[in-house]
Amino acid sequence: MKINLFEPYIDEAEEKAVLETLRSKFWASGAGIGNVAKFENKFKKYVNADECLAVNSGTAALNIALSLFNIKNCEVIIPSLSFVSTANCVLQNGGIPKFVDIDKKTLCLKPELIEKAITKKTKAIIPVHFGGFPCDMKKILSLSKKHDLKIIEDAAHATGASFSKKKIGSHGFAVCFSFHPVKNLGMPTGGMIAINHSNAKQFKNKIEARRWCGITNRNDDRYEVEEIGDNYYMNEISAAVGLKQLQKLNKMNSIRKNIAKNYEKNLEVNIKMPFSQNCAYHLFWICVKNRKLFRQKMSEKGIQTGTHYKPIHTFSLYKNKVKLPITEEVGKQIVTLPMHPNLSENDIDKIIKFTNSFAN
Ligand SMILES: Cc1ncc(COP(=O)(O)O)c(C=O)c1O
Structure with a gap:
């Protein structure tokens, strides 16, 4: 049996929720009512934010968040070791991505290097909690206060x-x-x-319009459009699944943490993701010298691995002369190992055994 790199963790609860929503014949609304509103409220309580607005992807979330203040021709500090949406949202909104190097241990932006990169043109920072490992928010928030910068977290x-x-x-x-x-x-x-803002309601209204084609002030069949917006709203079937997933999120994350603890303890590789109770472990990464060969040998044993990520500043759209020594070194060696709550003890033992034989 093949061991997948990632898998969703579902049971009858999600199946029932999807079927009920399908049968209700209410599948979507730009107004953000129904399951979407319920999911927003529950998620807001879970993370303890001032407001939470659901959209139809992480990419949409980033694109809207960067549109909430004017970044035209301004620099936005971002890591290069991330999914490309982290940088695309800056270009989408007319800003200039400013790549900064990462911490070798966590692969998150390094606050000392952020501060060095700040100029008069810097408007915002996008810290990426890499693999679920939290960035040093204390230092990043204090930089934002000191230099009057907005923090948009890619979580x-x-x-x-x-x-x-x-x-x-x-x-x-x-x-x-x-x-x-x-x-x-x-x-x-x-x-x-x-x-999170003292004027969160005002941003809520803006986001509601921008996720539904610019529509505002809706009252029955009357509404207004004052600015352009996208079709970025979440559908009812996704929100129904999300409500069930939120109920088991702590359980799923604690299974992920146990797998990470096991990997961290038993993998005999020099460079690997550290263990922290605060990490959500979406990914578990290691570095190997010969990634192509390692991934091929793991694949022959039925174990899927991944490369997260090719550094963004190496894509032709972003190519520039910035030097990011840690990002570049890690970018050549990083491999992600299977990480999801369906992994059995046998799977984990097999992954550890073969990683130890092929990694060095
Ligand atoms: C770091 C990071 N940012 C943003 C995104 C975009 O999320 P989505 O795929 O939901 O658009 C991803 C998705 O993989 C990601 O890994």
């Missing part, structure tokens, strides 16, 4: 992660989650923007 990997006893989702101005099927909380397609 695509970090649903359920914490920093300083507070859930990720309650720190930065906007925190963007992905609920892609293989994420910690999975659904057919979905994302969330958590807002």
Whole structure:
């Protein structure tokens, strides 16, 4: 039996919820009512944010979050070791991505390097909680205060992660989650923007319009459109699955943590993801010298592995002369091992055994 890199974790609860929603004949609404509103409320309580607005992907969440203030021709500090949406949202909104190197141990942005990269043109920072490992939000928030910068967290990997006893989702101005099927909380397609601001209601109204084609002030058949918006709203079937997944999120994340603890203890590789109770472990990564050969040998044993990620600054769209020594070194060696709550003890033993024989 093949061991998959990622898998959603579902049972009869999700099956029943999908069927009920299908049979209700109410599948979607740009108004964000029904299951979508219920999911937003429950998620808001879970992360303890001022407001939470559901959208149809992590990419949509980032695109809208960056549109909430004007970044035209301004620099936005981002890591390069991430999924390309982390940088695309900056270009989408007319900003300039400024790549900064990462911490060797956690692969998250290094606050000392962020501070060095800040210029008069810097407007925002997008910390990525890499693999679910929380960035140092204390230092990043203090940089944002000192230099008057907005913090948009890319928490695509970090649903359920914490920093300083507070859930990720309650720190930065906007925190963007992905609920892609293989994420910690999975659904057919979905994302969330958590807002933390004294004027959160005002941002809520803006996001509601921008996720539904610019529509505002709706009253029965009357409504207004004052600015352009996208079709970014979440559907009812995804939200129905999300409600069930949220109920078991802590359980799923604690299974992920136990797997990570086992990997961290028993993998005989020099460079591997550290263990932390605060991490959500969407990914578990190691570094190997010969990635191609390692991945091929693991595949021959029926174990799927991944490469997360090819550094964004090496894509032709982003190619620039920035030097990011740690990102570049890690980018050549990083491999992700299977990580999901369906892994059996046998699977985990097999993954550890073959990683130890092929990694060195
Ligand atoms: C770090 C990161 N940011 C953003 C995204 C985008 O999320 P989505 O696939 O839901 O659009 C992903 C998805 O894999 C991601 O890994």
